[in-house]
Structure formats: structure tokens, C-alpha cells
Amino acid sequence: MLSSPVDNLVFLQKLRFFFPDMGSFFSVAKNTNSDQSEWDRVSLNDTCKRQRMSPTFDEENPRLFPNLPDEVSIQIIARLPRICYFNVRMVSRKWKSTVTSSELYKVRKELGTTEEWLYLLVKLGENKLLWHAVDPRAGIWQRLPTMPNVVDEEESKKGSSSRLWMWNMVEGIRIAEVIRGFLGKRDAFDEMPFCGCAIGAVGGCLYVLGGFSKASTMRCVWRFDPMQNTWSKATSMSTGRAYCKTGILNNKLYVVGGVSQGPAGLIPLQSAEVFDPLTGTWSDVPSMPFSRAQVLPNAFLADMLKPIATGLTAYMGRLCVPQSLYSWPFFVDVGGEIYDPETNSWIEMPLGMGEGWPARQAGTKLSVVVDGELYAFDPSNTMDSGRIKVYDQGEDAWKVVIGKVPIYGSDDSESPYLLAGFHGKLHVITKDADNNIAVLQAELRSNLDSSPSSPSSTLSQSSLHEFVDPPAETDAVVWKIVASKCLGQAELVSCQVIDM
DSSP states (O other): OOOSHHHHHHHHHHHHHHOGGGGGGGHHHHOHHHHHHHHHHSOHHHHHHHOOOOTTHHHHOOSSSTTSOHHHHHHHHTTSOGGGHHHHTTSOHHHHHHHTSHHHHHHHHHHTOOOEEEEEEEEETTTEEEEEEEETTTTEEEEOOOOOOOOOHHHHHHHTTOOOOOSOOSTTSSHHHHHHHTTTOOOSGGGSTTBTOEEEEETTEEEEEOOEETTEEOOOEEEEETTTTEEEEEOOOSSOOBSOEEEEETTEEEEEOOEEEETTEEEEOOOEEEEETTTTEEEEEOOOOOGGGGGOSSHHHHHHSEEEEOOOEEETTEEEEEEEEEETTEEEEEEEEEEETTTTEEEEOOHHHHHHOOOOGGGOOOEEEETTEEEEEEEOSSSSOEEEEEEETTTTEEEEEESOOOOOOTTOOSSOEEEEEETTEEEEEEEOTTSEEEEEEEEEHHHHTTSOOOGGGOOOTTTOOOEEEOOSSSOOEEEEEEEEEEOTTOEEEEEEEEEO
16 A cells, blocks of 8 residues: 555656556656646646547557556556546546546545645635635645536525625625624625635535525535536525534534524524535534523623624534624624534533633634644734644643744735644644745644655745744644745635545
């Protein structure tokens, strides 16, 4: 079994020796820098339109590799770096069918050759959303096909008569001003597709859920399949919602909270539902009780302060949902609640976990689980730094593990950072001093000597910057840029990790 990218590349060189005619199709694995700009300029759909496949190749060579059974050939292809598949699919129609088949990715999982890629959603200008796939090992960025600007006809008609307008565009962008939009601030809302949508990843696919269209909350769900490199419509949610929170538990996609449109404006939702990608169906989940919101001292406060879910993280086999009470422009943290799928019920979140959960803009909570540990970003009063905290379940307390995170936000970006966990490490996505979007990997000093070398940590000196963090409550930290790219004035929106 080839367990590392280096082993895979050595294997690839041997493969080119035995099949020299196909060497050009694998060249991307040998020199990724020369092809990077081409991948960024042209979507894969455009590449497929230009490719020239031999109509007689399959007839002359019915097998993937001459003189080899296809079962063996698939074992070989499954060991190639995934970035190679964008080229080998142009060998023939059969090769394209193979690298876009679920069978190949099942073999990759069995062999342990799956790769974690980062999928990053950014916003350009006022109304354009773009997805990028990032291969952290090779440092290559791929632009995904544009999300279809399509909604259900029935929902579109329903929203055409409404005059509710929003100031914000997508969850994570101008969150504070979203609440101001609740008061009726007018903006070019109808021009923004997927406004207020939620993002999730399960079963090897990306999902874009809900949002607004013509000021009406939507039930529609769109799915991106990396194998086919296409968007398709999935089963709609049972409830139209925007700015909801998503999480993955037991290979199912959970959606909680958000807002829906009522007769008098936007109404916070307590409902939840779950999507099973194997059956393509949605099921109801018990609504969040918002128990802390039920103990307000009088009816006036109960009417003024609206409960809202401000985050969602799958942790220790349960869904943790921090919550707040808001009345623009004020947010008050009120702990949170935890959903247990075993009992199909909600319980109150431990006091220290809920009240100490770090918050960013307008009370939203940014967190990620890496190797079973729950991390959260704690922003400082300035835009150029922050701290990483980890939740100590035994003491029911949040503790600082990284005293300073090199966050850049002096350009007035509304969402200057994101968190992600892949390759067993914590990553921060932000924009650097040169306006490049950078994926920073946190490496504890104590782990540096024991960590195996990999292509992701062997970068050119011009692109590698290290930030040494003074000791906080743990060892010092070295920050490494594992991927970086200039996307102009693009603003960070959301990110997901897919392993396949």
C-alpha cells in the first residue's frame, strides 16, 4: 500500500516507465506549478469541451491498460494523486468513465489513498459567489463550476410579492448588518443568488441549502459532486430557511435554526431536520427548546429578545448548538443546547461550555473539531490577531492553546478568517498582508521533530512565512502556509473539507 504522496509519486514514475505513451497525461503530478494558472483560468467543463478523445481507443484497447485486467488497472489508478485525474480522464472515454465512477473512490478508501481537499467559498463584488477546491499537498487551486442560479418556480413566485429586503449576502458576511436588514434596510437583494444559504459536506459532496430568493426563504438544496464536477438539484428541505447552521453526524447532514419569513418579517426558527445522502430524504428532528430563553423575567423582554442559534458543531457524537438572544444591535449569550441522536432529544449545554464559547461578529460562533478536540477562535479587539481556545470537557472550561493567530483584516474585510481541520491539524484561512488568501497550518513546537516531511510543508522561500507564537498555556506554535493564492478583492465566506 502506498500511504504517502511521496510513495504515490515514486509509483507514478514507475508507471510512466512501463507506459511511456501516457506520460504526458500524468505530468501534472511532476510539475504542478506550471499547470496551476491553466487550471485556475479554465473550468473543468471547458477543458472537457476542448479535449480530443480517440473514438477508436476503446475499440483497439478494450482494457484500461493493455494486457492488464481492469480490476488491476483500477488498483493502479486508485494510487495516483487525485490531482492527476483531471488529466488522465482525457486519455479516452473509458478512462473518463473510470475516474468519475464511485467504484474508483471505494477502492481509494479501501487502500487508504483518499485525500482531504479544502473547498473554499468566496464572494466577489456585491453579488458573485465562487467556489475553489484546494489540494493542500500540491498547493493547487481549482475553480469549480458556477452554482446554478435556479430556484423552484413555485418558491420564486411566492417571493415575488414580498418587499422584505436584506443588507447581507451570505452567512459569515456582514452578519451584524443582516440583523439590521431585519428592520427593512433596502439593498440589491434580488440580484444575489443563494443569499443567506448554508453550506455542508457529506457523502463526498458539497451541499448548498436554503437562503433567500426574491425575499422569500427557500427550501431548495443544491449538491456538487466532485467526481462528476457538476451541480445538481437534491431533495428540498421540509422548511424554507436562511442563515441556518449545519453539521455532520453519523454521515448525515443536520440543519438547525435559521430564519424564515412570516407575515410581519423574519422569524427565528427552532426547528431542525436531517438529510440522509444514501436515501436522499429529509427527516424531522425535535425542535430546539431554547430553554434559557423561556425564563426571561417578563413578557416585554420575551417579546423583545429573540432566540437564535449562533453555531453548530458535531462533538463527541452529539450536536452542540450555542445560542444567543438578540435585539438589534445587542446580543446576549445564553449558553446552548446539545442534541443526542441516541435519545433523539435536546439537553442543556454545560454551563462553562455555553457561556465561555468564544463569539465573533454579532454573536456567531466559529469552531471546528480536530482529532476529537473542540477548538474555537476567540477574536481580539483588533483585526490583526486572535486566540485559539480548546474546550476541556473534564473541567467544563475553554482554555487558550494558541495565544496569537496571525490574522490580517486591515482591509475592512467583514469575515477575515475561517477555521478548518484536515490532515489531523488545525488550519486558519485568512488573507495575508499582500491580499492573498492563505491557508495557515498550526504546528506545535513539540511536534515539529516527530512530524514526517511532506510536500505541503516543503514550500518555496518566497511563499513560506513562519509565525512563532510566544508560549500561552502550551508550547509555542509555528504557522506554515500550505496554500496561498491571490483572488483579488474576494471575501471569505465559508469552507468545507471533503476526503475522497
